Amino acid sequence: MRIGTHVSISGGIYNAPKNAARVGAEVFQIFTRSPLGGPPPEITNHVKKKFQEEMKIRGFDTFYIHAPYFINLASEKNNIFFGSVSIIRQELERGNLLGARAVITHIGSYRESGKEKGIEKVVSGIHKILDGYEGKTKLYLEISAGAGNEVVGGSFEELAEIIFHPKIKKYNLDICFDSCHAFASGYDLRTKKTVLEVLDNFDKVIGLDKIAVVHVNDSKGDIGKRLDRHDHIGKGKIGLEGFKVMLKQDELSKLDWILETPKHSPADDLKNIAILKKYQ
Numbered sequence: 456m457r458i459g460t461h462v463s464i465s466g467g468i469y470n471a472p473k474n475a476a477r478v479g480a481e482v483f484q485i486f487t488r489s490p491l492g493g494p495p496p497e498i499t500n501h502v503k504k505k506f507q508e509e510m511k512i513r514g515f516d517t518f519y520i521h522a523p524y525f526i527n528l529a530s531e532k533n534n535i536f537f538g539s540v541s542i543i544r545q546e547l548e549r550g551n552l553l554g555a556r557a558v559i560t561h562i563g564s565y566r567e568s569g570k571e572k573g574i575e576k577v578v579s580g581i582h583k584i585l586d587g588y589e590g591k592t593k594l595y596l597e598i599s600a601g602a603g604n605e606v607v608g609g610s611f612e613e614l615a616e617i618i619f620h621p622k623i624k625k626y627n628l629d630i631c632f633d634s635c636h637a638f639a640s641g642y643d644l645r646t647k648k649t650v651l652e653v654l655d656n657f658d659k660v661i662g663l664d665k666i667a668v669v670h671v672n673d674s675k676g677d678i679g680k681r682l683d684r685h686d687h688i689g690k691g692k693i694g695l696e697g698f699k700v701m702l703k704q705d706e707l708s709k710l711d712w713i714l715e716t717p718k719h720s721p722a723d724d725l726k727n728i729a730i731l732k733k734y735q
Contacts, residue, residue, distance in 0.1 A: 456704075457481035458671075460714040460724045461521065468496065468553070469505040472513040478724035480489050482711045484519040484559070486550050486606045490527060508552055514691075517556040519668065519713065522546050522654075525565035528580035529607050530571035536576065541562075543594070551590030558665065559595045559631045562617070566605035577607055577639075578620045585626050595667050596598065597631040600639035600683035609640040609681070611660040618665065629667035631640045634645070634672070634693060634701070635686075635716075641679035644697040654704060663706040671698070671731065687716050688727045699734045703723050708735075 459482035462474040468487060475483035488495035496502075510516070526539045546558045565573020585594065596617065601609025608614050618628040634644055642656075643649035657663060673691030676682025689695035701707055716727050 456708050456731060456735060457711045458714075458728055458735070459483045460709065460716075460728065461485065467505075468498070469509050471518070472506070472515050473516075475515065478721050479504075479728050482515065482518065482713065484521055484713045484715075486523065487520055487553075488523065489525045489548060490521070490525075492523065495549065498549055498687070499695045503552055506655040510554070517554060519711070520546055520550045520555045520558045522558055522560035524561065526560050529563040529565040529568065529579045530576070531567040536580060540580050544584050544588065547584070547588060547590055547592050547594060550592035556590045557593040557595045557629075559597050559668065559670075561597055561599060562607040564605050565607055573605075573607060574613065574616055574620075576618055578622050581617070581623050581626070581628070585623070593629065593667070594626075595629050595631045596604055597670070598633055598636045598640070600633075600636040601641075601681045609636075611657050618661070628665075630661065630665050630667050631670055632666045632707075633670035633672060634689040634698075635672035635674040635684065635691075635715075638674045638678055638693050639676055639681050641685060643678055644693050644701065645678075646696060647700045650700040650704070654706065666706065666710065669701075669707060669710055669712045670715055671701075672715050673698075686718055687723065688714075688730045695730070699733065702731065702734050 459480035461484040462471050464471050470484045478542055522543055527535050528539050530536045549556050550697050562577055568623050597607045599608040638644050641652045673686040673693045675684035675686045677692050688698055714727050
């Protein structure tokens with residue numbers, strides 16, 4: 456297990472490894488562009504070389520990219536749907552240039568079309584993204600907090616319906632398990648008993664081998680409230696006991712764990728990483 460956090464690329468993407476090392480991260484995640492929109496900064500040969508030099512200096516062998524927040528692969532609006540397809544493909548190509556392990560993306564919302572048609576739209580979008588892609592950087596789908604009951608991927612069953620769909624099963628997609636999102640969607644991660652039940656459920660519906668990375672976040676909202684608000688480890692509604700149990704599970708203990716907890720100062724990441732390492 457490597458424990459890390461999401462870090463800033465302010466001043467240049469090559470600053471990310473330094474920012475991660477500063478808070479004791481063993482792995483990290485970044486946005487390569489503004490998560491709210493706009494053109495991405497160019498990855499020139501100079502930028503690529505400097506980034507890779509910083510990775511080596513700081514002792515990192517890989518990292519993760521998070522796709523922008525506005526992605527919606529279920530949208531009926533062509534500009535949003537095709538824009539999402541284009542941006543995720545760009546992020547995969549950019550990640551491949553820099554050596555990222557994976558691009559992690561939220562899936563979207565089917566409020567315009569209904570669940571069945573929305574999932575078919577997502578499948579179509581993923582096929583368009585990955586058709587002809589030959590890079591090493593993978594695409595991971597993130598479990599959703601299920602806000603508004605119309606967000607795709609808020610249940611294990613929906614995630615399974617997507618990744619095992621006959622049209623895209625060949626791409627062998629994996630899942631990013633976000634503890635806050637799962638809890639917000641109704642999966643109880645507060646005690647040993649309930650954590651084991653949730654993991655057993657995931658194994659039956661999808662397979663625990665399909666969890667490729669963990670977003671480790673406590674939750675400001677209570678279970679099943681569909682509130683995507685992250686909290687510091689042990690300070691939210693999940694609580695420390697749940698994370699202690701998850702850290703000890705064989706299926707999760709071999710993965711990278713990435714914090715997306717609130718950041719008011721570098722000390723916040725230092726504290727959250729220290730808590731997880733204490734019970735690792």
